[in-house]
Amino acid sequence: MKRDQIKRRPMADTVLASLEPEAKEYREPDGDNLYFRVKPNGTKSWQLRYKKASGAWSFMGIGGYGNGAHQLTGEQARRKARELRESTAQGGDVMLTKRAKKAAELEAANSTFEHLAREWHALKSKTWTEGTATRTIGALEKHVFPVFGRRSFAEILPKEWMDFLLAMEKTGIVEQTSRVRGMCKEVYDLARVTGRATHNPLEGLSKYLLKKPVENYAHVPADELPALLRAMRSYPHASDLRIGLQLLSMLACRTSELREASWTEFDLNAGLWLIPAQRMKRRREHLVPLSRQALELLKELQHITGGYPLLFPGRGDASKPRSNTAFLMALRRLGYEGRQTGHGFRHLASTILNEHGFDSQHVEAQLSHVKDGVRGVYDKSTYLEQRKTMMQWYADHLDKLAAGNVVELKRA
Incomplete structure (x- = not known):
């Protein structure tokens, strides 16, 4: 579809998907200073036109076009542009707002229990055999990450850990429960010694859990x-x-x-x-x-x-x-x-x-x-x-x- 055939704006996704590239890059306005950019190689993306604190106008990319990861449909791009405009302080710079938002998102991602646990695993596995490293991360991925992986490790309460471990215990995997508790406790120890936590929510929980059976490598008399x-x-x-x-x-x-x-x-x-x-x-x-x-x-x-x-x-x-x-x-x-x-x-x-x-x-x-x-x-x-x-x-x-x-x- 040629861009001179566009009949209304905001543009429908069928129009956005069918727009053809030209010899030179071009931008088509979608409304409220949101623009759709098409490059000669066919790459399509969204840009927001905004005014800097100095009064000069500029363009800022807010994402590629499509349905994949890090891509935005028309509706998603308009919503994101609206959020950026609304979050910009009067006379402020939308670019600064975007950077602050990305920094906050990055900080949130780095504070999840899974991120901390993988950091701990990377450090500890240097002294483990390949089998131990594989079994350890496998236990975390199977039991812990689905429950606490995306949570901020600082916000998970001792009672939540207790309930989680008791639920594991009830399935009959007492030894595995004990191992998982030990792993997670060490993960929080890493947070403490690196200044990211002041207490360990798994401290003392072992007193109220079934004891790990003594390892009995059976052998005949x-x-x-x-x-x-x-x-x-x-x-x-x-x-x-x-x-x-x-x-x-x-x-x-x-x-x-x-x-x-x-x-x-x-x-x-x-x-x-x-x-x-x-x-x-x-x-x-x-x-x-x-x-x-x-x-x-x-x-x-x-x-x-x-x-x-x-x-x-x-x-x-x-x-x-x-x-x-x-x-x-x-x-x-x-x-x-x-x-x-x-x-x-x-x-x-x-x-x-x-x-x-x-x-x-x-x-x-x-x-x-x-x-x-x-x-x-x-x-x-x-x-x-x-x-x-x-x-x-x-x-x-x-x-x-x-x-x-x-x-x-x-x-x-």
């Missing part, structure tokens, strides 16, 4: 371990999980560290596994000595999954590791639901090694338990030679347990 070892070695459903369960039992690593491992982390000739810092709980590299039995299992696994980057590639997507419940479900199929977990093998290793007289520092180093402070400056090869000897003994000990010919004599 010593007299049932031989039967468990034999069951794992004959696991019939998937060869990679059969091998994985045995590696978990003899390496004392975290389940996620093994499940997400890639072949590039292993030096089978040297008998070493270097877990990179980004996959470790404390963001420090960890060197794991591999016993003769572990090397044999890894070489067997290499024939199964060696063509993939990961030791345990997912069945649906080989670029991702197996499900985080894969080993747990395997133990369940063997009849050990609630009695043995992947993490429970770390407890068994710690108990057995300590009971047989191995140096507790060597055991703690194998478990990648590192103290904070100066003593926490970590050397990935700490006690490596001692740990090689210790973990070979442990692998041999598990073999004897599985064979049923162990006489329990604790080392001096």
Whole structure:
């Protein structure tokens, strides 16, 4: 549509949408100093003609034309222009009013709980594993942001937080409720130390909520371990999980560290596994000595999954590791639901090694338990030679347990 065909103003949206560009940019008045601008490339937008405090006239863009984000239909543009005119003080500058409004909107956006929580997450995730960072923001996005995300964090009352957490608790997710409360409390701690809040509305709420269950990484008692070892070695459903369960039992690593491992982390000739810092709980590299039995299992696994980057590639997507419940479900199929977990093998290793007289520092180093402070400056090869000897003994000990010919004599 040519602009000389416009018959009435304000212009209908059908007219605005059909106006054709020309060789030069042009403006068409819509009424009350609101203009519709059309550029040669077809871009359309709204401009408000206003008088500056100096008395000079000028144009100010108030948005593009359309129905998308940051775009205005005819009715929306007229309403916005009217609001700007009405909010302008007599003799004032509408541009200053617009800037003040944008500043207020920006300040409001930056004061929402979601904005503060994402800032906290960005700071904390520098010291977390990728899995922890993903789970944390996922819990906030699922439970908290739909309720409080767009609210100003300073305006949310303690009672609102209490009601929210009690409602979560009633769904039966007590542990998740406890974690969410802890996250949100830390978010407000960030606001306090940065001078954006003077109190924490979640302070003291834990006294009135159900206690988070003590983490119980279930593991079988010593007299049932031989039967468990034999069951794992004959696991019939998937060869990679059969091998994985045995590696978990003899390496004392975290389940996620093994499940997400890639072949590039292993030096089978040297008998070493270097877990990179980004996959470790404390963001420090960890060197794991591999016993003769572990090397044999890894070489067997290499024939199964060696063509993939990961030791345990997912069945649906080989670029991702197996499900985080894969080993747990395997133990369940063997009849050990609630009695043995992947993490429970770390407890068994710690108990057995300590009971047989191995140096507790060597055991703690194998478990990648590192103290904070100066003593926490970590050397990935700490006690490596001692740990090689210790973990070979442990692998041999598990073999004897599985064979049923162990006489329990604790080392001096």
